[in-house]
Amino acid sequence: MSQGVEWAMHTCLNLTYVESGQAVPTASLAKFYALPPAYLNKHLQALVRAGILSSTPGPRGGFRLARRPEAISLLDVVTAIEGPGEAFPCDQILRAGPGGRADVDYRQACVIAGSMRHAELAWRRELAGRSLADVRAEVEARYPDTPKNTRERFAALRG
Amino acid sequence: MSQGVEWAMHTCLNLTYVESGQAVPTASLAKFYALPPAYLNKHLQALVRAGILSSTPGPRGGFRLARRPEAISLLDVVTAIEGPGEAFPCDQILRAGPGGRADVDYRQACVIAGSMRHAELAWRRELAGRSLADVRAEVEARYPDTPKNTRERFAALRG
DNA sequence: TTAAAACTGGACAACTAATATCCAGGATAT
DNA sequence: ATATCCTGGATATTAGTTGTCCAGTTTTAA
Numbered sequence: 001m002s003q004g005v006e007w008a009m010h011t012c013l014n015l016t017y018v019e020s021g022q023a024v025p026t027a028s029l030a031k032f033y034a035l036p037p038a039y040l041n042k043h044l045q046a047l048v049r050a051g052i053l054s055s056t057p058g059p060r061g062g063f064r065l066a067r068r069p070e071a072i073s074l075l076d077v078v079t080a081i082e083g084p085g086e087a088f089p090c091d092q093i094l095r096a097g098p099g100g101r102a103d104v105d106y107r108q109a110c111v112i113a114g115s116m117r118h119a120e121l122a123w124r125r126e127l128a129g130r131s132l133a134d135v136r137a138e139v140e141a142r143y144p145d146t147p148k149n150t151r152e153r154f155a156a157l158r159g
Numbered sequence: 160m161s162q163g164v165e166w167a168m169h170t171c172l173n174l175t176y177v178e179s180g181q182a183v184p185t186a187s188l189a190k191f192y193a194l195p196p197a198y199l200n201k202h203l204q205a206l207v208r209a210g211i212l213s214s215t216p217g218p219r220g221g222f223r224l225a226r227r228p229e230a231i232s233l234l235d236v237v238t239a240i241e242g243p244g245e246a247f248p249c250d251q252i253l254r255a256g257p258g259g260r261a262d263v264d265y266r267q268a269c270v271i272a273g274s275m276r277h278a279e280l281a282w283r284r285e286l287a288g289r290s291l292a293d294v295r296a297e298v299e300a301r302y303p304d305t306p307k308n309t310r311e312r313f314a315a316l317r318g
Numbered sequence: 319t320t321a322a323a324a325c326t327g328g329a330c331a332a333c334t335a336a337t338a339t340c341c342a343g344g345a346t347a348t
Numbered sequence: 349a350t351a352t353c354c355t356g357g358a359t360a361t362t363a364g365t366t367g368t369c370c371a372g373t374t375t376t377a378a
Contacts, residue, residue, distance in 0.1 A: 001246045002336060010252055026352060034255040034259045039338050045355070058346025059352040063279040074274055087160045087246070093169055096193045098308040111297045112168045115233055119285035126278035138270045161365065184324060198367050204326070217375025218323040319378100322374075326373075337362070 004043045004081045007035055007063035011044070012052065012077055016069045016136050017150040021064035023055075028157040043081060050080035069136060075127035163202045163240045166194055168201070171211065171236055175228045175295050176309040182214075182221035187316040202240060207238030228295060234286035247275035 011029050026044060030037035043064055047053040054066040065072065086128055090113040092106035100106075107113050139146050170188050177183055185203060189196035203222055206212040214224040224231065249272040253263035259265075266272050298305050 001248060003248060003250060004336085005247065006252055006271070008252055010256075013271065023353095027353090032256060033252045034254075036338060038340075039336095041354080042338090042356095048354095055354060056346080057344075057352085057354045060351050061345085062348065065313060065356090074271075074278075089160060089163065091162060091165060093165055093192045093194075097169075097191060098305065098312040111294050111301065112165070112172065112233075115286075115289050115294060119233075119289075122285045123278050123282035123286050126281045127274075130274050130278075134271050137276060142270065145258065153257040163365085182324095186324090195367060197369075200325080201367090207325095214325060215375080216323085216325045216373075217377095219376065220324050220374085222325090321376100323373085323376080324374085326371105328371090329369085331366100331368075332369080333364100333366070335362100335364080337360100339360075340358085342357090346352080348350090348352105 001078075001082060001087075004046075007033070007040055008043050008047060008077050008081050009074065011040070011063065012047070012072065012132055013139070014150055014154070015053070015063065015065050016132055017147055018064065018154060020064070023060065023064045024154060024158075025062035028154060029063065031157050032153060044079060047077070047080050050076065052076055052080055064096055065132075069132035071130070072132045073128045074130045074132075074135070075124055078127060086117065086120055088113070088120060160237075160241060160246075163205075164237055166192070166199055167202050167206060167236050167240050168233065170199070171206070171231065171291055172294060172298070173309055173313070174222065174224050175291055176306055177223065177313060179223070182219065182223045183317075184221035187313060188222065190316050191312060206236070206239050209235065211239055211304055224291075228291035231291045233289045233291075233294070234283055234285045237286060245276065245279055246285070247272070247279060249275070279293060283287065 008036070010033065014029070014032060015024065015040050026041045029035075029044070030040045042056070044053060048055050048063070050067075052072055053063045053067055055061070055063050090107045090110065093105045094100050094110055095102065095104075169192065171247065173188070173191060185196050185200045188194075188203070189199045203212060203214070207214050207222070207225075210225055211231055212222045214220070214222050249266045249269065251269070253259050253265045253269055254261065254263075
């Protein structure tokens with residue numbers, strides 16, 4: 001899994017603390033964690049394409065959450081960055097084995113591929129069952145200063 | 160996840176069909192699926208280091224399972240090829256955020272990292288609960304010719 | 319004892335994906 | 349108008365995967 005997932009997760013979580021209506025530009029989001037702005041922006045664009053963020057050009061523009069935090073799961077974020085493909089790459093090796101046929105889809109027929117897909121579904125199910133709101137609630141329970149700190153940092157970066 | 164996992168899975172599964180005591184050389188295992196022998200051998204070496212296969216040099220040498228198929232889980236194979244690291248790379252981005260401390264291990268403290276680890280544990284649990292014997296049993300139920308085909312292919316390659 | 323079979327491990331090359339930067343163009347607020 | 353900010357493409361850099369090759373070692377068998 002790529003680094004971009006971590007950036008996207010934390011950035012989206014931070015955006016849950018911004019007063020709705022306010023947009024945060026790439027520069028502020030990048031400075032928050034000292035990330036490279038241009039590259040972070042690529043990931044932000046992917047999040048926009050996935051319908052997780054919305055963007056506004058121009059002065060006072062930037063990014064904001066496109067939906068309520070309750071309606072954004074961690075799986076949504078992972079999928080936006082990593083794409084919809086499965087982690088286990090089934091190259092249908094069985095096609096070259098004894099009795100292999102060109103007209104069979106071994107991604108479906110192969111028991112190993114099925115087992116890997118089954119495990120991956122369990123992973124997806126966990127991530128789908130956890131929203132940004134869930135994460136934020138746990139953060140606030142364990143680290144009560146976070147909302148205040150986050151908003152202050154954004155205010156300072158807004159300059 | 161890398162391609163080598165698929166090769167390793169199918170190769171280990173095929174080895175469950177070999178009469179114990181018999182070793183299969185890299186060349187035969189590679190020809191089975193038309194894989195590059197030298198590179199497959201790298202993965203076989205990793206499986207040996209992980210204690211999944213054992214190797215024997217010299218004529219009539221090669222690789223065999225080091226344990227019974229019931230005692231080899233799919234997670235064992237994945238870990239042997241991919242390494243023990245977690246799929247979600249937590250770079251402790253929080254260290255650069257507001258209130259970030261150098262003396263805190265954010266891989267433990269970060270709620271996002273924890274959520275990702277939790278999902279990954281669900282994935283690992285599924286893979287750990289499925290052995291080569293389980294896979295073989297399902298293969299034989301769905302494709303009864305497989306044992307015979309596999310053994311015949313090995314015999315032909317041994318030629 | 320010799321030769322052939324086979325694994326081991328390291329060095330190295332090719333290819334691909336992730337990471338990262340830059341810029342021209344378009345949209346928007348003031 | 350102008351400064352701000354997003355968009356998308358081109359491009360470079362780096363790291364990891366894929367793949368090859370070879371010298372060295374172990375073992376079988378004649």
